[in-house]
Amino acid sequence: MSTPEQVEPLVLGLIKEYLQKKPFFSIEDIITYINNRTRAKPYVNKNKIEKIIKCLIKNRRIIPGTKLMKNNIIEHPIRNEIFNYVKKNPSNINEIMRALNIGSNQVLWHLSCLEKFQFTRSREIENQRVVFLYDSDPELDEIYFYLNQDIVKEIINLLIIEKEPLKISDISNQLKKNYNTIKKYLQVLKELKLISIEKDKKRTLFKLNNNKYDKFKDLII
Structure with a gap:
């Protein structure tokens, strides 16, 4: 008696055959199609076909309503280019558009396909939709982003060069950046434990956490 694992390649092949004829599929239609095509195979029946298809859908290898399959999702040249870019450079939509010179509609469409089939995932950071590889560690998302x-x-870089702990005003003046902007990002770095705070009388000083930074600096593009 054949197991679902043994029948699965046959079912996948027939799904691919079906999708070459029709651009979209429903579960009912494709079960009927495969059942009709395998009538001569006694080890395949409708219940087994349905079980395999539901498993394929659960594992995001096929998705009802689209002709795409996980094994051919990145065959499209633009989708492949986007995937490989995100693989090296988790980015927001605008960064992907600029880097690859692709319009917003195309980027959004191909990203939706990649996300449906769990090649990529995205999350909001500072009101930006940032795209990461699906299998990357979510706990590193914010560290990578910031x-x-x-x-x-x-x-x-300033904290590395100066070596000594600095006040917010010192950093703001040396970088010629707004005080509140520097304060905001120092707070972010503190929450990520990439910097530490030292108290000197009434002054609050900021120092790079070298051990933590060394661990993650390779994430910098």
Whole structure:
């Protein structure tokens, strides 16, 4: 008696065959199609077909309502280009558009396909939709995002150069940046434990947490 694992390649092949004829599918239609195509195979029946298809849908290898399948999702050249870019550079929509010179509608469409099939995932950080590889560690998302912000790079580089703990006003003056902007990103870095705070009389000083930073600096693009 054949197991679902043994029948699955046959079902996948017939799904691909079906999708070459029709651009979209419903579960009922494709079960009927596969059942009709396998009548001569006694080890395949409608219940087994349905079980396999539901498993494929659960694992996001196929999705009802689209002709795409997980094994061919990145065959499209633009989708492949976006996927490979995000793989190296988790980015927001605008960054992907600029880097690859692709219009917003195309980027959004291809990203939706990649996300449906769990090649990528996205989350909101500072009102931006940032796209990451699906299998990347979500706990590193914010560290990656902030370490690649220009203002954060400038703050960290200054702390590295100066070596001594600095006040917010020192950092603001040396970088010629707004005091509140510096304060905001120092708070972010503190929450990410990339900097530490020292008290000197009434002054609050900020110092780079070198051990933590060294661990994650390779994430910087």
